[in-house]
Amino acid sequence: MEIRDPIHGNIAVGPVEERIIDTPEMQRLRYIKQLDLSYLVFTGANNTRFEHSLGTMQVCKDLFLGALGRDEAEFSYVGLLHDIGHGPFSHLSEPYIERAIGKNHEQLGEERIRTSEISDIISDSGMSLNKILAYFRGSEKINVVGGALGADRIDYLMRDSLYTGVAYGIIDYDRLKTRLVLYKGRVAVLESGISGAESMLIARYFMHSNVYMHHAKVIAAQMLGKAMGMAVTERAIEPREMWDMTDEELLISLRKSGIKAVEDLTRRVVERRLYKRAYDGPIGPGVTLDEVKRAAGRAGLDDSEFIAHVIKLGGDTDDITVVDRDGRRVGKLTEVSPFIKTLMDVLARKRLIVACDRKNVAKLRAAVAKVV
Amino acid sequence: MEIRDPIHGNIAVGPVEERIIDTPEMQRLRYIKQLDLSYLVFTGANNTRFEHSLGTMQVCKDLFLGALGRDEAEFSYVGLLHDIGHGPFSHLSEPYIERAIGKNHEQLGEERIRTSEISDIISDSGMSLNKILAYFRGSEKINVVGGALGADRIDYLMRDSLYTGVAYGIIDYDRLKTRLVLYKGRVAVLESGISGAESMLIARYFMHSNVYMHHAKVIAAQMLGKAMGMAVTERAIEPREMWDMTDEELLISLRKSGIKAVEDLTRRVVERRLYKRAYDGPIGPGVTLDEVKRAAGRAGLDDSEFIAHVIKLGGDTDDITVVDRDGRRVGKLTEVSPFIKTLMDVLARKRLIVACDRKNVAKLRAAVAKVV
Amino acid sequence: MEIRDPIHGNIAVGPVEERIIDTPEMQRLRYIKQLDLSYLVFTGANNTRFEHSLGTMQVCKDLFLGALGRDEAEFSYVGLLHDIGHGPFSHLSEPYIERAIGKNHEQLGEERIRTSEISDIISDSGMSLNKILAYFRGSEKINVVGGALGADRIDYLMRDSLYTGVAYGIIDYDRLKTRLVLYKGRVAVLESGISGAESMLIARYFMHSNVYMHHAKVIAAQMLGKAMGMAVTERAIEPREMWDMTDEELLISLRKSGIKAVEDLTRRVVERRLYKRAYDGPIGPGVTLDEVKRAAGRAGLDDSEFIAHVIKLGGDTDDITVVDRDGRRVGKLTEVSPFIKTLMDVLARKRLIVACDRKNVAKLRAAVAKVV
Amino acid sequence: MEIRDPIHGNIAVGPVEERIIDTPEMQRLRYIKQLDLSYLVFTGANNTRFEHSLGTMQVCKDLFLGALGRDEAEFSYVGLLHDIGHGPFSHLSEPYIERAIGKNHEQLGEERIRTSEISDIISDSGMSLNKILAYFRGSEKINVVGGALGADRIDYLMRDSLYTGVAYGIIDYDRLKTRLVLYKGRVAVLESGISGAESMLIARYFMHSNVYMHHAKVIAAQMLGKAMGMAVTERAIEPREMWDMTDEELLISLRKSGIKAVEDLTRRVVERRLYKRAYDGPIGPGVTLDEVKRAAGRAGLDDSEFIAHVIKLGGDTDDITVVDRDGRRVGKLTEVSPFIKTLMDVLARKRLIVACDRKNVAKLRAAVAKVV
Secondary structure, three states: OEEEEOOOEEEEOOHHHHHHHOOHHHHHHHHOEOOHHHHHOOOOOOOEHHHHHHHHHHHHHHHHHHHHOOOOHHHHHHHHHOOOOOOOOHHHOHHHHHHHHOOOHHHHHHHHHHOOHHHHHHHHOOOOHHHHHHHHHOOOOOOOOOOOOOHHHHHHHHHHHHHHOOHHHOOOHHHHOOOEEEEOOEEEEEHHHHHHHHHHHHHHHHHHHHHHOOHHHHHHHHHHHHHHHHHHHOOOOOHHHHHHOOHHHHHHHHHOOOOHHHHHHHHHHHOOOOOEEEEEEEOOOOOOHHHHHHHHHHOOOOHHHEEEEEEEOOOOHHHOEEEOOOOOEEEEHHHHOHHHHHHHHHHOOEEEEEEEOHHHHHHHHHHHHHHO | OEEEEOOOEEEEOOHHHHHHHOOHHHHHHHHOEOOHHHHHOOOOOOOEHHHHHHHHHHHHHHHHHHHHOOOOHHHHHHHHHOOOOOOOOHHHOHHHHHHHHOOOHHHHHHHHHHOOHHHHHHHHOOOOHHHHHHHHHOOOOOOOOOOOOOHHHHHHHHHHHHHHOOHHHOOOHHHHOOOEEEEOOEEEEEHHHHHHHHHHHHHHHHHHHHHHOOHHHHHHHHHHHHHHHHHHHOOOOOHHHHHHOOHHHHHHHHHOOOOHHHHHHHHHHHOOOOOEEEEEEEOOOOOOHHHHHHHHHHOOOOHHHEEEEEEEOOOOHHHOEEEOOOOOEEEEHHHHOHHHHHHHHHHOOEEEEEEEOHHHHHHHHHHHHHHO | OEEEEOOOEEEEOOHHHHHHHOOHHHHHHHHOEOOHHHHHOOOOOOOEHHHHHHHHHHHHHHHHHHHHOOOOHHHHHHHHHOOOOOOOOHHHOHHHHHHHHOOOHHHHHHHHHHOOHHHHHHHHOOOOHHHHHHHHHOOOOOOOOOOOOOHHHHHHHHHHHHHHOOHHHOOOHHHHOOOEEEEOOEEEEEHHHHHHHHHHHHHHHHHHHHHHOOHHHHHHHHHHHHHHHHHHHOOOOOHHHHHHOOHHHHHHHHHOOOOHHHHHHHHHHHOOOOOEEEEEEEOOOOOOHHHHHHHHHHOOOOHHHEEEEEEEOOOOHHHOEEEOOOOOEEEEHHHHOHHHHHHHHHHOOEEEEEEEOHHHHHHHHHHHHHHO | OEEEEOOOEEEEOOHHHHHHHOOHHHHHHHHOEOOHHHHHOOOOOOOEHHHHHHHHHHHHHHHHHHHHOOOOHHHHHHHHHOOOOOOOOHHHOHHHHHHHHOOOHHHHHHHHHHOOHHHHHHHHOOOOHHHHHHHHHOOOOOOOOOOOOOHHHHHHHHHHHHHHOOHHHOOOHHHHOOOEEEEOOEEEEEHHHHHHHHHHHHHHHHHHHHHHOOHHHHHHHHHHHHHHHHHHHOOOOOHHHHHHOOHHHHHHHHHOOOOHHHHHHHHHHHOOOOOEEEEEEEOOOOOOHHHHHHHHHHOOOOHHHEEEEEEEOOOOHHHOEEEOOOOOEEEEHHHHOHHHHHHHHHHOOEEEEEEEOHHHHHHHHHHHHHHO
16 A cells, blocks of 8 residues: 655555554544644644654665665554554643653553554564564664654654745755664764764754744643643543543543633633743743742732743754764764754753733733743 | 745735634634545645635735736735635535535625624724625625636645645646736736646646545545534534534534444544445436435445445636737637646546445445446 | 765666766766757756756666566666767757768667777676667667656656746656556556546646747757758768767857858857747648748848747657556557547647747748748 | 746846846856856756856845845846856856956956946946945945855855755745844844754855765866866966856867866866875864875875865854844844854864875875875
């Protein structure tokens, strides 16, 4: 079977992969947006985890066949399945689900595979289920899917650039994929691929600061997160039920939760009547989010009336080894590339966003200014 | 304000347009997919009526400013608002809503504008509400939005091509837009733009036969349509309430309708367990759809167990006048272009699709073969 | 080795292919433009036969590996070498060279391969030189390179669209290449690929009428052709020497030919001071080009003062067989597709272009009007 | 008039601009490649200074109309004319011409305008010739054409990316152009455009290290430069005549120069039989190019048998001021952006390339290793 894809053209799907795709667990990913509420800012950003899962599978195959020279079946299944544990709006619901259930989306991914037909399909195919589940348990050494130059990231940068219309994430994938190799069982980059790796990691940073962390998107996400948190705390929604929902099912549930603050917040998000920024900038090294929240409280705002969120990108870019044509280690990319060294510093920065209804912005701004 | 768009780059939005966009009626279009269930076949086809409405507004401005040389404010509002009357899944729900309410999506568009804040925003801006509503009443002569070479079509062809990954709809918009003029108050094409017009009309045909009328999409749509029809007939869903729903709200309502056949059909669609084709081909000139349905009945299939649908593209391409550089009429495009003449014939053809559960395909195939 | 290409991304080049590419005969193609004088109209159209040769090789590999399931080495060499026989400005110099030498560019291609190191490289590689030369002799049955849906055409449509900026030639190559098969030793198209084939053949027509046969390009080409013809006739340039020239070497030779009319015409072309149209339209069925030329003579114009040229696209589109999934013949594409039927008629049309210096346009127009 | 362009779509050309474009001095730029010998490495890189001149004019208009809010006629002429002073292969011939004539390409640009019909066309149009010539004299303050974020650079990054097929230079031009403003008469960037400016400057660096300074291109350029230098020194070619040549005219002249070393070097370049690298890496801070050349001499290589070249990108990126929404200075981009700070350091690095015929590589490598 072939599936038409705006990024990869035709994605060839083998019979086992087709059986996996046909399960309700995979079909559900059609209803989980890749970029949660980014569509409120970038109107084309309606792309889903489903197409990204297919794309990640394709990149896994490209990398294994083209560059890494390894048997690929299990890895392409990992690429296909890597997002299966997500709740509605992916990372947005994850903390609330994790707090209630005690598992993150990768651990829940393992659970979803084990408890569904998917594990049977894999076992029937003669592949090693354990080898696949190792990815979800974090015990898989090869970082082809999840690494700093992994298939997940390669696919989403290209895909999100297309749908948002923001060109920063256009990476030179054709070129990069010929420059990746395995070194001691992990994805490494050839010297001739340093520009490709630099370019991709910087592209990701630009996508983060311009798209993924666009202030209006962060505010919308925090508003909806607050609604989710309240709904879970007050047991208006059972966490396990929430985990199984699609994006829209959650929006509908929240709007019918019976809790006024939850319903109001959700309606504001859906109709894009978002909080306005009272603060958007650096946060002092010793300042905690709790202090910011207390300051808001002193300004007379109830916890449900504002959002305060600290963004820290963090960095796993120290992960990448550069090797020469003969397969010898040249060094870490952070040592070899001054850009990536700088990127590490930039990624370590913290940014605080505080927002509330327009009518309270002035007093919240004054209160926050005193503590940051 | 500027909105980032994958097709047009930056779409500039004026203050009045921004107020219109901010209404719940326009925001709702974020949750109505442009291509109803096409995402089940083309995994990227999650684009919405919202972005298309913005894009249509942009094309209206391009055409009026660039080529047609007319004041454009009302027309850009028409471009922005032209899809506001749609129910969930746009054209898919339209017949059920129209049958129950007695209004098509354009008449309902007028209603939505009149009964919402939108009419006040327009009146406040000093524009003529009547001039805008004329479009919805079908009494507007200028076919800049809805015509064969209109802004609606220009935007959706480019947009749907991008998201489906099917290149057929890529039209040479930059070139075409300099070749359109007004002739006797209607959009016409210059002689030097004949290729552009031909190319666009043929592109639309290819998109129809390959994307919009892809057999699996048609089957999914007919399955969901059948579910809608039953739900409305049995008053499990009030038609006016259905009209206000988003795509996902409808899917959820149908799955909770309390009518087993409705719930089953909807779940099959959502999980992509679609009917298989028993017939896909021409239908004899004298054969009616009812005869096909009766044949299925004789084969032992209940009305809820199969879909039978006749597709006829039809054509409004006889609409276009070709004019020379001095503004003189050269002829109709159908007279001047042998391709468009042929296209008219092709568009007049009828295609019948009949499908059912895999287990009944053989007997349904035999039954249909006897009548078509 | 890998070569970076704007159309195909990375083109992988094997060791034998690399040796062929490194010959002066292949390197010379870097200096032969793909679209002769089109760069005077489409400023980006500086693409060369060299990159097109690499691209055609790549498409041959894609088709053979992807779709046609045959061993491909000889065919990729044919793709790489198919344009090697061209003189300067390719088809533009061909009639003058053919008239003088008695061989067309394919027969000359055979000669260039035979008399250069290329034949040794091929023989050393263990491939069959005869199998490759069969293409140039026209005795090769498989139409993978030169056929209506062949690699030559696929590559140049995509490539010329990119460089001219005219979108008509964008074909859905990813899709098409999975829909071609071999039927009785020739390239055929699957039923599911009819749209792809139609789209490509129509795309070629639009590229012809809008780009390849753009009136200013045709005029420039005829002016330069006239200069070439005079230079060869008067032996200012030896035909065999002309055949070995690059585009620019020919332009320089013509401008130093010592024949004033040749030098003037060439300088006018280089500096883009082109003749203006006195006529551009259909030519009566019984009218010959000689009659037109005599009419110009009667108007007082010397043969070197005007150009008159009849364009007839012609069509090899009756070549394509449609087959079903089981490999059975469905019919000819011209029978199955009304668009291709129409295309055949359109391609059979003749168009006459007559042009001269601006100062003589009026009288030439009058003279031509009497005979066409 | 409209000119079709692969980057900008349609470029509108006004009557005065059209007259300028029609001069032989502008038409000549059709025969000067934008990227000199890069086509030997990137087979699509046949783009010319002509199309880039049109593109730069277009960007000037976009920036002035869209963002900078100033009357634009003179500036669009500067954009159109900015490369008119170039000799064959642009920057490659510049040092030899400058050494002989005492003027760089901008001073020669002024000369070409003054001594051709172009100055009359401009004066006739009522524009200020002096205002335009100020650019060529370096006395123009506004850096819209030549600055770090200027139209020249914006156009060539996008254009060179397209033709080379290397994605690094794809910049988000639609977005960037709305983020540039004038500050104290110079192009500055808004805070909201910092990512855009960073991205563009980093893109330029990647294009430099991967395309413009690709080792094979540098070697080819140095080989041809050596041939030019010898030909000029020995007066085989008059410098003023060389200045007027096109790329191909120069190649032909060099191959007929009568100086064997010049002819051999040029033929090697044309047929792509390039020198191989003996060294490609950093050069010690105290080491001069002369020391490297002397080392080659000691290894027994004549000056015509090797090339040695030091690349230093240098940086004018300290030029850019960041301003806030109210037009107030925020700081220099190098202060505000850690990436641009790092870029400055990277751009200050020196890289030495030494190359010779394959047979001498080993001994040259040994000799160079001792001194760098």
